[in-house]
Amino acid sequence: MSAKNSDEISLDKLIEPSLLLLVQKKPSHGYELIQNFNCLNPEEEVEPGTIYRHLRKMEKKGFLESSWKTSESGPARRLYNITGEGMKALDNAVVKIEQQKQELEHFLAVYREQDKQGGNLDEA
Amino acid sequence: MSAKNSDEISLDKLIEPSLLLLVQKKPSHGYELIQNFNCLNPEEEVEPGTIYRHLRKMEKKGFLESSWKTSESGPARRLYNITGEGMKALDNAVVKIEQQKQELEHFLAVYREQDKQGGNLDEA
DNA sequence: CTATCTAGGTGCATGTTGCACATAGGTAAA
DNA sequence: TTTACCTATGTGCAACATGCACCTAGATAG
Structure with a gap:
């Protein structure tokens, strides 16, 4: 978080905490989390790629677990669940x-x- | 701000705003700002190199101006002043x-x- | 057959950081 | 004098994170 743009003083975006919170509320796949994230934090626009990368990262760290789910409609989804470590x-x-x-x-x-x-x- | 360490969810550190605030209060050089910053934000440890780089960056952006000052004791200092752009x-x-x-x-x-x-x- | 939506990702250029190190003036002690 | 330390400013490099663009692929609508 930090200043990514050229003339911006960047403060953080609650990406990982928000994802953990959303997955804790309901196991979800990335695409859904992207939309719910943008609903939860309307101020902060976040790239899909960034979200997917954070999800994989948190899975590597043991905060999330995933499994592939095929649904009747659309491509397969990677469904995420939060772990005990993730709740901690x-x-x-x-x-x-x-x-x-x-x-x-x-x-x-x-x-x-x-x-x-x-x-x-000036205000005087 | 963001997650720099391997298993850390990083939130930002108010580096640039704090530096602007400190310089606005009193024109200062980097070494002094490092100490005042660590006093202002005791929670956040910040590398000297990071501070110096932010100062040069903000100067490039026109938020700060600097001039070399030699004092009776010790090496020369780069003294920073805040600009109108910096206050904005x-x-x-x-x-x-x-x-x-x-x-x-x-x-x-x-x-x-x-x-x-x-x-x-658990609390039930 | 083509366009579009869902879904999940990667490659590359760029930017930021931590860590270690370099440089240099001045001061105090051995 | 030499050594060590404090002040003061910075750089080099590896690691990591992001934005942007692009790719794959199933399903659905026209």
Whole structure:
């Protein structure tokens, strides 16, 4: 997360936590997760390729398990399930997210404090 | 920000916004900013090399200006000042940070909602 | 037969990071 | 003097992540 574009200060996107959360709610395949992710985080556009790669990565790490399912209509799907390790990872991620939320709040507090003092005089 | 370590779900570190904020407060050189950054964000350890590279990058983008200062003691320092563009960038970053804070809160809300329902039964 | 949607992926160029190392001025101790 | 350490700024390289474009392939609609 971070600044990928040329003149952008990038903050993170909750890709892996969101995927774990969605799969925990309901076992799903990648294509479905892409759509639900874009519904859950409408602000952040994420490439399909990125999602698929994260899913494979999390499977390698043991957070997800997958199996191929053929349905009546359409091509086969790789169905993901969350593992015990994955649930632990999600809980750990939640702790980090709470922590990061506090860091953001701390930053904003410092910013506003500083703004109050040396701040922009246009509003005077 | 993102997952750099092998089994870590990385959220961002407010490197560039923090540097802009610190330089806005007081024109500084890199080494000083590294220490103040680690004081401002004690949770996040950041490599000196990373800080220096962000400073040069932000200078290229026009958010900072630098000039060499020799002092009575020690080697020369590159002193950074924030520009008008840099202040705009900081304000934009603040908007994004507020937005991201809301995304984190939204994620946490969904997580807790889901936990309440299908959640872990250990606590029952 | 062609276009389109679903579904899952890969190749390559680019950008970012961690780690180690290089350079260099100054200071204090052995 | 030589050694060691602190200040101060950076680079080289390997590893990793992403955006963009592209590929495969089943099914379905025209």
